[in-house]
Amino acid sequence: MSVTRYTKMTYDCADDMVFGQAKHPVSYGFGLKIGAGRVIPEINYAPRPGTEKDPEKLRREYVDYISKDILNRAVTAGFPDVQLETEWVSQMNQEKLCVPVVAGQKAICEKYHEEYGVNCGTRQTIPDQREADNGLRPGMDSLHAYPEKMFQCAEFACENGADNLSIESVGGKELSDYAVTNGDIVAFLFGVGYLGSIDMTYIWQEFANIAKKNRCVAGGDTNCAGANTSMFMAGGFLDNDVQKTFSAVTRAIASARTLAAWESGAAGPDKDCGYEGIICKAIAGKPTAQEGKNCQCAHCDLQGNLIAQCCDLWSNESVEYHPEFGGSSVQCWFGSLGYECALMNTATQLKQEKTLRDLYMYTDRTRGPEGYVLAYDHAYEIGQAIAANGNDLYLRSRAAGLKAAEIIINGYKSKELGLTNKQLDVINDIYKKISALPEDTDKFVEYAAKEYQDVPNFNLKNYGL
């Protein structure tokens, strides 16, 4: 699959973006149309511990219990659409464990579509178990052969009924781990913005080929391993291990990386935990999956409403399968998603979608710097900065980071956004450090490769360099 970088914005302005509508909608599964007018709930789940030990137990857990519960609840509550997301547990890199689950979910979706008319389908999110110390590319990992297994998983998924192929890829993680724990934004820019983008471009060309061959849709990715780790450690108001001004900038940089999947043949939607999806949608016009207030089963964050502003799929992130008073956990959280989507879709029907979008956005716009940079008007500006440098993976990541820092600093100066003293110190330092970086990619790579040579497991060969 060829690579086409985005050098201009698909949307003319931020106001054209709204939830449930993307410039380039995607259809798959049994009647699912993503970004074509309705927001669709996407429910994700984890099997109970121990079920992974036996193929039949695992199939039963995913298909007969989890999938059936969800599809039943769709009919019970009158939800027209649902996307199931199966994030493969690590053991599913074996054919005997993954194939019955993928095929079983396809079959049960078909059954509910035929019997009840539920529009449904599955996103199969395969595991990226690659380890930087053993090698990220095929032929390098003689211990586990994880790179080979990753591509094999894509084949298993697409050959057996996946409607959407996705992954949470880990390219650049060795540097982002270092960057987040040491508060080093330049290391993040190098690891995620530059090296991570190279890795994603490499793997997604192959995924897009595998998907196309099997008439599956190549969905997208997320910088879960980097920007989400950063945001998770920044946490809420009682946490702050990482400063929220730092995590906000990592999110902007991550968007330049996540975009690479769509430039390499993927059609969308991307992964829900990629909060950077709003920036990617602004640039590419492809549908985005998001998660917020209805993913409290998985984690708390500070933009639970805001992040719904322009979503096309609305997700719960993940919940372990177990009983609750209102049914199984997947039924309860699917119900929560389904009603939120119903609200958004009602707003669309009543032509109030931009009003609801703005209400979502305003509730969290100033709750913290992360939400502030992801507010759709600011996300659009970051998108413009990326597109203006679209052909250069380093320069566009640098531009994204710098723009995010500018937005936060200007928000503080205008008294719209409050910051703690520490958050202010950190964002000023970030701005200074990114501004000081060379505007020549070769010079930057030469500098960064030397500066971070001692970071554990860092190896340029993982990126073909």
Next chain:
Amino acid sequence: MTMASSDVKNGEKYMLSAKGADFSQVLKRYDIDLQQVATPEQMAKKMLPKDEVFKKVAEEVLYMRFKTVGPVVMEALKQRNPLDVINNGLVAGMEVVAKLYAEHVYYLPEIMMAAKTMEIGIALAEKQVPGGRETKGTVLMHAAEGDPHDIGKNIAAVMVRSSGYTVVDMGRDVPIVDFVAKAVELKPLFVSGTALMTTTMSVFPTEAKLLQEKGLNMPFMGCGGAVNREYANSYDLGIYSEKAPQTPVIADKIRAGYDWKKVREEWDNIIGGA
């Protein structure tokens, strides 16, 4: 509200107007309201060692001067014995860092850089300790087989090491047999396992059982995003640590003689201050 340039379409501002809205009725910025206003210098003043030589060493750690800690430690070693330089200078400096962290003056990056600084200093001073330096004990850490997520473990390892323990970190995705063999070889004070996935944490009961079969009864600390206290307490040897800073606190109790049952019983009291 200041509107950005992209907020304008056909010359009109498009966003719903927030004029007159009072967002204090919507959200409360506890982080701003409750922020610590004292500087590290102000807070550390009363905590640093009185002895000028040790104070200078401790300040290297406190201010994360990993490029200059070497010469400062070498100078101190001319005037004080190496164990005192370690305990009363480097470790004392790290203790101040830990207090600043607890008071939300310092954060994770400062902990990591201060620990790095301390370790550079300890490595130099240790060379002059006849027979080597004794630590508070050995702790064996690993992330579960099949689980590549190890950032939490890495942070905990730094904090445990900074508290004076020797940490043997086996990394991530560690095969069960390798982990058990290493525990048998080292007979550590306690072992820990981390997991971010419900289907990888399920190796912990297996590993704990294998340790018992080998005659080892040290506590097995279960940690990580997928693990909760109920799960960690569901198998023999199992104890729980919710956050990295709790781990050295629990370690000190184990060192003081608490077995896994007593750690469980006293858990709320133990972690109360962590």
